[in-house]
Amino acid sequence: xxxxxxxxxxxxxxxxxxxxxxxxxxxxxxxxxxxxxxxxxxxxxxxxxxxxxxxxxxxxxxxxxxxxxxxxxxxxxxxxxxxxxxxxxxxxxxxxxxxxxxxxxxxxxxxxxxxxxxxxxxxxxxxxxxxxxxxxxxxxxxxxxxxxxxxxxxxxxxxxxxxxxxxxxxxxxxxxxxxxxxxxxxxxxxxxxxxxxxxxxxxxxxxxxxxxxxxxxxxxxxxxxxxxxxxxxxxxxxxxxxxxxxxxxxxxxxxxxxxxxxxxxxxxxxxxxxxxxxxxxxxxxxxxxxxxxxxxxxxxxxxxxxxxxxxxxxxxxxxxxxxxxxxxxxxxxxxxxxxxxxxxxxxxxxx
Amino acid sequence: xxxxxxxxxxxxxxxxxxxxxxxxxxxxxxxxxxxxxxxxxxxxxxxxxxxxxxxxxxxxxxxxxxxxxxxxxxxxxxxxxxxxxxxxxxxxxxxxxxxxxxxxxxxxxxxxxxxxxxxxxxxxxxxxxxxxxxxxxxxxxxxxxxxxxxxxxxxxxxxxxxxxxxxxxxxxxxxxxxxxxxxxxxxxxxxxxxxxxxxxxxxxxxxxxxxxxxxxxxxxxxxxxxxxxxxxxxxxxxxxxxxxxxxxxxxxxxxxxxxxxxxxxxxxxxxxxxxxxxxxxxxxxxxxxxxxxxxxxxxxxxxxxxxxxxxxxxxxxxxxxxxxxxxxxxxxxxxxxxxxxxxxxxxxxxx
DNA sequence: TCCATCATCCGAAACGTTTTGGATGATTTT
DNA sequence: AAAATCATCCAAAACGTTTCGGATGATGGA
Numbered sequence: 001x002x003x004x005x006x007x008x009x010x011x012x013x014x015x016x017x018x019x020x021x022x023x024x025x026x027x028x029x030x031x032x033x034x035x036x037x038x039x040x041x042x043x044x045x046x047x048x049x050x051x052x053x054x055x056x057x058x059x060x061x062x063x064x065x066x067x068x069x070x071x072x073x074x075x076x077x078x079x080x081x082x083x084x085x086x087x088x089x090x091x092x093x094x095x096x097x098x099x100x101x102x103x104x105x106x107x108x109x110x111x112x113x114x115x116x117x118x119x120x121x122x123x124x125x126x127x128x129x130x131x132x133x134x135x136x137x138x139x140x141x142x143x144x145x146x147x148x149x150x151x152x153x154x155x156x157x158x159x160x161x162x163x164x165x166x167x168x169x170x171x172x173x174x175x176x177x178x179x180x181x182x183x184x185x186x187x188x189x190x191x192x193x194x195x196x197x198x199x200x201x202x203x204x205x206x207x208x209x210x211x212x213x214x215x216x217x218x219x220x221x222x223x224x225x226x227x228x229x230x231x232x233x234x235x236x237x238x239x240x241x242x243x244x245x246x247x248x249x250x251x252x253x254x255x256x257x258x259x260x261x262x263x264x265x266x267x268x269x270x271x272x273x274x275x276x277x278x279x280x281x282x283x284x285x286x287x288x289x290x291x292x293x294x295x296x297x298x299x300x301x302x303x304x305x306x307x308x309x310x311x312x313x314x315x316x317x318x319x320x321x322x323x324x325x326x327x328x329x330x331x332x333x334x335x336x337x338x339x340x341x342x343x344x345x346x347x348x349x350x351x
Numbered sequence: 352x353x354x355x356x357x358x359x360x361x362x363x364x365x366x367x368x369x370x371x372x373x374x375x376x377x378x379x380x381x382x383x384x385x386x387x388x389x390x391x392x393x394x395x396x397x398x399x400x401x402x403x404x405x406x407x408x409x410x411x412x413x414x415x416x417x418x419x420x421x422x423x424x425x426x427x428x429x430x431x432x433x434x435x436x437x438x439x440x441x442x443x444x445x446x447x448x449x450x451x452x453x454x455x456x457x458x459x460x461x462x463x464x465x466x467x468x469x470x471x472x473x474x475x476x477x478x479x480x481x482x483x484x485x486x487x488x489x490x491x492x493x494x495x496x497x498x499x500x501x502x503x504x505x506x507x508x509x510x511x512x513x514x515x516x517x518x519x520x521x522x523x524x525x526x527x528x529x530x531x532x533x534x535x536x537x538x539x540x541x542x543x544x545x546x547x548x549x550x551x552x553x554x555x556x557x558x559x560x561x562x563x564x565x566x567x568x569x570x571x572x573x574x575x576x577x578x579x580x581x582x583x584x585x586x587x588x589x590x591x592x593x594x595x596x597x598x599x600x601x602x603x604x605x606x607x608x609x610x611x612x613x614x615x616x617x618x619x620x621x622x623x624x625x626x627x628x629x630x631x632x633x634x635x636x637x638x639x640x641x642x643x644x645x646x647x648x649x650x651x652x653x654x655x656x657x658x659x660x661x662x663x664x665x666x667x668x669x670x671x672x673x674x675x676x677x678x679x680x681x682x683x684x685x686x687x688x689x690x691x692x693x694x695x696x697x698x699x700x701x702x
Numbered sequence: 703t704c705c706a707t708c709a710t711c712c713g714a715a716a717c718g719t720t721t722t723g724g725a726t727g728a729t730t731t732t
Numbered sequence: 733a734a735a736a737t738c739a740t741c742c743a744a745a746a747c748g749t750t751t752c753g754g755a756t757g758a759t760g761g762a
Contacts, residue, residue, distance in 0.1 A: 002469060004718060015742045020720060030740055047469040051411065052718030055402045055747050062449075069435050080430040084420050087452040098413075099450045101438040118353060118398040120748090227637040253634075260637040283604075286578040286611040288639060355748060366712045371750060381710060403748030406717050471718090 003044035011040050023048075062096040063309060064122035066112050068104040068129050070224060076253065077281050078298060082150075085302020086126060093310050098122055110135065117143040124313045126150070126305055130161075130195040148309040148321075150301060151195050160312055160321030162305045166199035167206075169294040169327035170248075173276045174207040176292070176329060177246040180337065182274060183213055186237040186244035188223045188230055188254050197250060200278070204248070219244060223254045230254025231261045238265055245273060246335075252277040252284045252293055259287060259334065270336035280330055289333035296327060354395035362391050374399075413447040414660060415473035417463050419455040419480050421575060427604065428632050429649060433501075436653020437477060444661050449473055461486065468494040475664045477501070477656055481512075481546040499660040499672075501652060502546050511663055511672030513656045517550035518557075520645040520678035521599075524627045525558040527643070527680060528597040531688065533625060534564055537588040537595035539574045539581055539605050548601060551629070555599070570595060574605045581605025582612045589616055596624060597686070603628040603635045603644055610638060610685065621687035631681055640684035647678060 005023075009016045014033060022029040022037040029037075040046075054060050065086060067079055083099065090097045098121075102109035113136050116125055123146065127136055130151030140147045141157040149161040177185055187204050190197030201220070208215050218240055223233035230249055237244055238261065247262075249255025255277030259269050269275050270289045277284060280295035304323060311317055331337060356374075360367045365384060373380040373388040380388075391397075405411050416437060418430055434450065441448045449472075453460035464487050467476055474497065478487055481502030491498045492508040500512040528536055538555055541548030552571070559566050572587045574580035581600055588595055589612065598613075600606025606628030610620050620626050621640045628635060631646035655674060662668055682688060 002471075006718080016719085017721085017742050017744095018740085020718095021741090024720080028740060033740080045469075047466070047471075049406075049471045049718050051402060051406045051471050052747090053720075055400075055406050055717090055749090056719045056721085058747065060402065067431075067435070067438070076431055077428045078431075079434075080418075080427055083430075083434070083450060084418070084452050087418070087450060091451055097450050099434060099438060099448050100442055101435050115398070120353075120398075120400045120402050227633055231637065256634065257637050260639060260641075263639045283578055283607065283634060286582065286608050288611060288614045290611075357748080367749085368712055368714095368751085369710085371748095372711090375750080379710060384710085400748050403717090404750080406719090406747090407749045407751085409717065 002049075003041075003046040004049065005046075007044060008037060008040050008046060011044070012036050060096075060120065060123050061094060062098050062122045063090050063306065064098045064100075064116050064125045066109065066116075066125070066127075067099065067101040068109070069101045070103065070226070076225070077283070078251075078279065081298045082128065082302040085299040086306040087302075089303040089306035090310075093307075095123075095310065104129070104131070105135070110139075113139050117145040124148070124309045126309060131193050132195055132198055134195070146309065146312045148305050148312060150305050153195050160308055160317065162301055162308060162323040162325070164196075164296055164301070164325045164327050166196045166327075167203035169278065169329075170200045170203035171207045172327065172329040173248055173278075173292075173294055174204060175211075176331065176335060177248075177274060177276065178207075178211045178213065180246075180274065180335065182246040184216075184219065184242065184244045184246070185213075186219045186221070186234075186240075186247040188221055188233045188237075188247065188249045188258060190250040191222060191224055200250065223250060223257075225251055225253060227253050227257035227260070230257025232257075234258040234261045238262065238267075243273065247273060247275050249275065249277040252279040252281045252291060255291055255293070255334075256283070256287060259291070270333050274336040275334045284330075285332065287334065292332045292335035292337075293330050294327045295330050297325070301325065353400075354392075354397040355400065356397075358395060359388060359391050359397060362395070363387050411447075411471065411474050412445060413449050413473045414441050414657065415449045415451075415467050415476045417460065417467075417476070417478075418450065418452040419460070420452045421454065421577070427576070428634070429602075429630065432649045433479065433653040436650040437657040438653075440654040440657035441661075444658075446474075446661065455480070455482070456486070461490070464490050468496040475499070475660045477660060482544050483546055483549055485546070497660065497663045499656050499663060501656050504546050511659055511668065513652055513659060513674045513676070515547075515647055515652070515676045515678050517547045517678075518554035520629065520680075521551045521554035522558045523678065523680040524599055524629075524643075524645055525555060526562075527682065527686060528599075528625060528627065529558075529562045529564065531597075531625065531686065533597040535567075535570065535593065535595045535597070536564075537570045537572070537585075537591075537598040539572055539584045539588075539598065539600050539609060541601040542573060542575055551601065574601060574608075576602055576604060578604050578608035578611070581608025583608075585609040585612045589613065589618075594624065598624060598626050600626065600628040603630040603632045603642060606642055606644070606685075607634070607638060610642070621684050625687040626685045628685075635681075636683065638685065643683045643686035643688075644681050645678045646681050648676070652676065 005016045005019045009019045019037050022034045087097050102112055116122055125147040127147055127149040130149050130153045132154045134153040134155055137153050137155050151163050152161055189201050221233045221236045223229035247258055249258050255275055259275055262269050262273055267273055277291050277293040280293045284291035284293050356367045356370045360370045370388050373385045438448050453463055467473055476498040478498055478500040481500050481504045483505045485504040488504050488506050502514050503512055540552050569591055572584040574584035598609055600609050606626055610626055613620050613624055618624055628642050628644040631644045635642040635644050
């Protein structure tokens with residue numbers, strides 16, 4: 001149906017080789033033949049068969065991204081923004097983006113990574129939500145398959161990554177609350193096993209300790225990164241006596257779920273209980289009260305991760321392929337600066 | 352590097368053809384040769400080269416999805432859920448999913464569809480957020496390229512689609528408010544040109560008319576489908592005198608933005624002003640107050656659209672490839688049933 | 703004994719591209 | 733006039749797979 005090089009060659013009365021070289025811009029084709037070839041190509045609506053080209057070039061010009069989704073029904077705004085970031089960057093470098101979804105640590109996920117690591121599916125992979133002792137990363141390292149991760153891991157193998165400095169982010173947030181006079185701070189932690197959760201948890205303990213504040217085990221609960229998870233997890237915190245005066249959500253979604261529950265309990269967020277989150281998803285500014293949170297430039301992270309992967313694929317890996325992004329604290333009303341500040345706390349500004 | 356059919360053939364001492372046929376399960380290969388071939392394939396870690404297979408079979412086993420994104424920074428939870436829906440369905444049928452992002456109606460988008468319509472990139476496309484007189488659909492129809500749309504359009508060409516019955520959804524919502532006693536209802540409409548916005552707008556007018564309620568032109572404003580857009584657009588409504596007593600957001604994101612602004616103005620949502628949305632994104636249940644909205648089963652829509660596309664690609668197109676999903680009304684506190692109901696309004700239940 | 707049938711195998715072509723390593727004349731240089 | 737250079741072209745191989753149309757030899761029936 002669609003025109004091929006052979007069709008053009010026949011039409012112009014020249015060999016397939018010449019057509020190929022003319023269209024590719026080589027200079028060993030006479031100006032006027034080149035012109036005739038180009039004219040015919042346009043007339044016939046020629047467009048190269050990408051599959052054939054890929055077979056010949058032994059590369060797919062395609063990047064892979066396997067979304068870790070919890071359950072079929074899911075909707076984390078993180079991913080649409082992240083995909084937009086890698087997608088646009090990929091397109092800018094003439095790469096396609098192949099997306100598939102699998103439950104984290106499932107057999108299906110393992111299979112997907114295994115298939116990807118075999119030659120011919122994609123040229124490289126982007127890995128997100130790294131886990132402690134991450135089986136995916138181990139597998140890719142073993143197969144020497146090009147990939148870049150968003151997030152670090154505890155595996156020993158060296159690999160390129162982009163990561164946000166979770167520890168710094170948590171420190172900003174905890175210190176913000178401590179400076180406002182809070183001493184009992186609850187944490188809705190991400191599920192254990194997630195690397196960034198690990199960093200955040202550690203940093204939570206550390207920052208509290210630096211301020212000579214004790215941490216009750218009861219103050220730490222775990223949620224599954226969804227609003228529902230946040231709402232469910234915060235119940236345990238609201239049952240404590242004395243109540244925590246501040247609660248940190250492991251991500252904005254959980255913080256939003258927590259806010260909802262706190263308000264259902266008749267407590268005022270930002271006055272009775274301060275709340276903070278992580279991510280600065282677009283919605284966080286439109287909560288009532290607006291959510292204090294740690295800003296993550298998700299789109300840019302996607303771009304950088306993708307750009308680094310393309311470098312790796314083309315052998316242009318930089319000497320230190322590790323980017324650690326410094327997060328910023330976005331102070332909004334949910335941390336209650338308006339009220340508590342008057343009691344003598346000093347306001348911390350981010351930059 | 353990776354093993355090919357030829358490697359196995361050499362190892363076993365048999366032809367490439369035989370290896371291919373043995374592995375494909377044909378019955379013209381002796382049982383014991385088949386066994387030796389399989390054993391060797393495993394030992395060599397053989398996995399077929401997908402590109403070569405695609406070239407030979409003249410199909411890519413890949414579906415395409417071009418996300419219409421407004422601006423680089425964007426994050427509509429709709430898309431992560433929708434992608435999960437089509438992605439899982441595609442995987443179930445051994446299809447890959449190619450994703451790219453383009454601004455709606457941009458030249459880049461046109462190019463992307465043009466390239467896709469040429470043979471060899473993907474086997475079929477999924478089109479979302481259909482527009483009135485949709486250039487993408489026109490182009491695909493012209494090229495006779497397989498696709499399924501989520502949403503209808505005003506183009507005359509016939510094509511398969513899945514759509515939600517926007518008119519019915521809007522009717523449910525408006526009638527709900529009317530039944531609660533509201534007469535001045537504001538609408539933050541989706542940008543003009545979007546087909547579902549068109550249906551919703553028409554249905555808004557119709558339902559108001561059916562209830563013998565006038566509609567002031569001032570009551571209709573337009574937002575860009577983001578929280579920010581909703582917040583900005585609602586300002587015009589809040590400047591009216593008399594104020595609308597109910598406001599409908601063209602989607603949940605805009606409704607949430609509107610709620611935020613209404614509360615900033617010192618008005619109580621659900622008491623002073625009722626608010627409704629569209630989509631029932633997971634977050635809508637966790638607003639304060641929780642958002643009354645029209646539920647869209649986005650994940651299922653993704654699945655159905657994808658399943659239909661696969662049917663179309665394989666020539667199994669059903670006689671009537673048009674699915675219209677009936678939406679349901681989810682009543683929550685933002686429509687103020689708790690208070691206004693006491694004034695005599697009758698409560699409408701969804702099912 | 704001869705022919706048909708059957709089980710098993712394989713050569714070659716095909717998919718559409720890129721690339722290698724020249725070939726062919728014409729033009730320039732010596 | 734011979735040799736070197738140059739511009740232009742192309743045949744064939746290669747990428748790895750599937751499939752078409754037999755080929756081969758063994759087995760069965762007549």
